[in-house]
Amino acid sequence: MKKMLQITLGVLTAIGGFVDIGDLVANAEVGARFRLGLAWVVLVGVGGIIVYAEMAGRVAAISGRPVFSLVRERLGPGFGLANLVASLFINFLTLAAEIAGVAIALAMVASVNYILLVPFTAVLIWIVVWRLPFERMEQVFGLGGLALLAFLFALVQFGPDWGNVIHQATHPSIAKEENLFTYAYFGIALFGAAMTPYEVFFFSSGAVEERWTRKDLALNRANVYVGFPLGGVLSLSIMAIASLVLAPMHIGVDTLPQVALPVAVASGKIALACAILGIFAATFGAALETGLSSGYCLAQYFGWQWGKYVRPRAAARFHVVVIVMVLLGVLVIMTGVDPVKVTEYSIVLSAAALPLTYFPILVVSNDPDYMGDKTNGPVLNFIATLYLCLIVIIAVATIPLMIITKAGA
Amino acid sequence: MSRVDPSKIDEATGETRRPARRTTPGIVVVCTIVVLLTVLAWRMVPHPVGAARTYGKYEGKAVTTAKSALSTVETVRLAARTASAGNAFGPYTALVISDAEEGLSGLQGTFDSIQPPDARADALAQDLDTLLSDALEHVRGVRVAARRGSLAELATVAEPLTDDASKLDAFDARHP
Numbered sequence: 001m002k003k004m005l006q007i008t009l010g011v012l013t014a015i016g017g018f019v020d021i022g023d024l025v026a027n028a029e030v031g032a033r034f035r036l037g038l039a040w041v042v043l044v045g046v047g048g049i050i051v052y053a054e055m056a057g058r059v060a061a062i063s064g065r066p067v068f069s070l071v072r073e074r075l076g077p078g079f080g081l082a083n084l085v086a087s088l089f090i091n092f093l094t095l096a097a098e099i100a101g102v103a104i105a106l107a108m109v110a111s112v113n114y115i116l117l118v119p120f121t122a123v124l125i126w127i128v129v130w131r132l133p134f135e136r137m138e139q140v141f142g143l144g145g146l147a148l149l150a151f152l153f154a155l156v157q158f159g160p161d162w163g164n165v166i167h168q169a170t171h172p173s174i175a176k177e178e179n180l181f182t183y184a185y186f187g188i189a190l191f192g193a194a195m196t197p198y199e200v201f202f203f204s205s206g207a208v209e210e211r212w213t214r215k216d217l218a219l220n221r222a223n224v225y226v227g228f229p230l231g232g233v234l235s236l237s238i239m240a241i242a243s244l245v246l247a248p249m250h251i252g253v254d255t256l257p258q259v260a261l262p263v264a265v266a267s268g269k270i271a272l273a274c275a276i277l278g279i280f281a282a283t284f285g286a287a288l289e290t291g292l293s294s295g296y297c298l299a300q301y302f303g304w305q306w307g308k309y310v311r312p313r314a315a316a317r318f319h320v321v322v323i324v325m326v327l328l329g330v331l332v333i334m335t336g337v338d339p340v341k342v343t344e345y346s347i348v349l350s351a352a353a354l355p356l357t358y359f360p361i362l363v364v365s366n367d368p369d370y371m372g373d374k375t376n377g378p379v380l381n382f383i384a385t386l387y388l389c390l391i392v393i394i395a396v397a398t399i400p401l402m403i404i405t406k407a408g409a
Numbered sequence: 410m411s412r413v414d415p416s417k418i419d420e421a422t423g424e425t426r427r428p429a430r431r432t433t434p435g436i437v438v439v440c441t442i443v444v445l446l447t448v449l450a451w452r453m454v455p456h457p458v459g460a461a462r463t464y465g466k467y468e469g470k471a472v473t474t475a476k477s478a479l480s481t482v483e484t485v486r487l488a489a490r491t492a493s494a495g496n497a498f499g500p501y502t503a504l505v506i507s508d509a510e511e512g513l514s515g516l517q518g519t520f521d522s523i524q525p526p527d528a529r530a531d532a533l534a535q536d537l538d539t540l541l542s543d544a545l546e547h548v549r550g551v552r553v554a555a556r557r558g559s560l561a562e563l564a565t566v567a568e569p570l571t572d573d574a575s576k577l578d579a580f581d582a583r584h585p
Binding site: 108110111245250251254255257260264265267268269272276409 | 498
């Protein structure tokens with residue numbers, strides 16, 4: 001049991017990365033509009049995040065330092081600053097949206113407008129960051145997010161024609177109401193959702209928080225090979241059940257509560273309750289991930305003490321950064337801005353900023369000064385370089401596609 | 410390699426950090442990010458339906474609006490049927506329907522804000538606006554029933570939406 005709980009860092013990272021509020025809505029929207037025509041993108045994204053998260057975890061375990069702190073040292077303060085600015089901006093947008101997502105999840109059971117729940121949510125997030133030990137936080141919200149398996153349950157219970165489902169997933173096609181540009185746009189959104197930068201920063205910092213060493217390399221691989229594919233399974237389940245329930249009725253998805261509707265249709269109240277619990281845990285986990293990731297990035301760039309493994313007083317600036325980010329996120333959401341739109345833009349913009357995150361990881365993980373004899377092998381380097389080329393192409397195409405498709409409208 | 414205490418990095422490595430390498434692309438990247446922020450600020454304005462200078466463009470906006478409205482109406486119908494069948498609970502159902510009502514109201518407001526370019530577009534606007542108003546009134550009725558906890562009767566209350574959905578679908582078909 002203890003060994004199983006050791007993979008909760010990977011599970012939490014994947015839950016917060018693959019099924020945060022934006023991904024929940026994006027997966028359901030893609031399922032409703034394209035059915036399973038973009039399922040292959042999730043698989044490609046899972047492959048990419050496995051490759052790079054494993055590197056990030058290995059860097060943390062061997063060097064004892066998280067990736068972000070090494071980026072500035074290895075590639076210079078200019079590059080590090082660019083990475084910091086991009087990461088903080090994306091983290092901020094995502095954190096604001098996740099705070100709203102948690103409030104919306106509570107509103108699904110409370111009959112209270114979610115705006116009124118936002119301050120309460122922010123306080124809850126702060127209490128967890130301040131008081132809950134890192135490992136406990138992983139276990140609670142990582143395992144809580146597994147309640148999203150209700151979508152997989154609903155999919156199975158719906159009793160689809162599995163042959164048709166598999167055919168759709170393995171024969172990508174563009175729905176006749178769509179065009180190549182919107183297909184590419186949503187493909188990029190899904191890929192960006194799978195490889196959001198805060199996932200690797202959180203994962204590598206979490207590895208240092210848990211004091212991983214060379215002896216934990218197998219644990220690193222277990223986290224990566226279990227956690228991220230699990231996130232992929234959840235994404236595909238949401239996409240598939242939406243394609244079966246919503247697509248035939250020409251229902252588009254643009255709110256978080258709509259995402260759980262197919263579960264209610266297919267499996268009833270108990271499954272719906274599990275789905276809502278999973279949405280709460282996933283968005284809360286993502287809020288923790290992005291909030292802490294903001295603190296990690298800033299503190300590691302400036303060389304401040306950081307982390308939950310020391311007393312808050314010893315990492316005061318780190319905790320102040322997290323609190324300030326949460327407060328700013330609350331202020332943004334209280335203006336009434338649509339949190340789903342906020343996070344969808346952050347997903348797409350993070351796709352544009354991916355090279356800033358993943359290129360340094362590839363460089364550092366090949367540097368024997370940091371990695372000793374645990375640098376990348378040739379096969380891994382080949383795969384990682386292919387992904388890096390793909391990431392660069394995506395980064396270049398993102399903004400033009402956003403403009404051409406009017407953000408997928 | 411021995412365990413490293415991150416709070417004592419310099420002591421643990423036992424040597425000074427390597428001097429950071431200058432990278433001039435850093436400034437280029439920061440400038441790129443500023444451009445991206447500007448694009449984001451522009452795109453964040455929620456106005457998916459822009460101005461229409463010709464009847465063709467106006468008709469296109471109308472069809473987009475009708476399709477979105479149809480999606481909203483179908484969402485409410487599905488939520489109402491699901492709740493009546495005992496598969497969804499009250500607060501959740503009420504929230505889904507409230508969100509749909511808000512969305513539909515927003516769609517109507519956005520479409521009404523577009524200036525019709527000519528008299529033919531005026532007739533089109535009147536036609537669609539009537540459909541949207543009817544749908545909104547019926548969605549409001551479902552919302553009220555849901556908030557009052559009348560889940561068992563929700564499917565009955567939502568019956569007029571079947572006609573609204575057909576009319577919106579027919580509107581879409583008339584204006585390809």
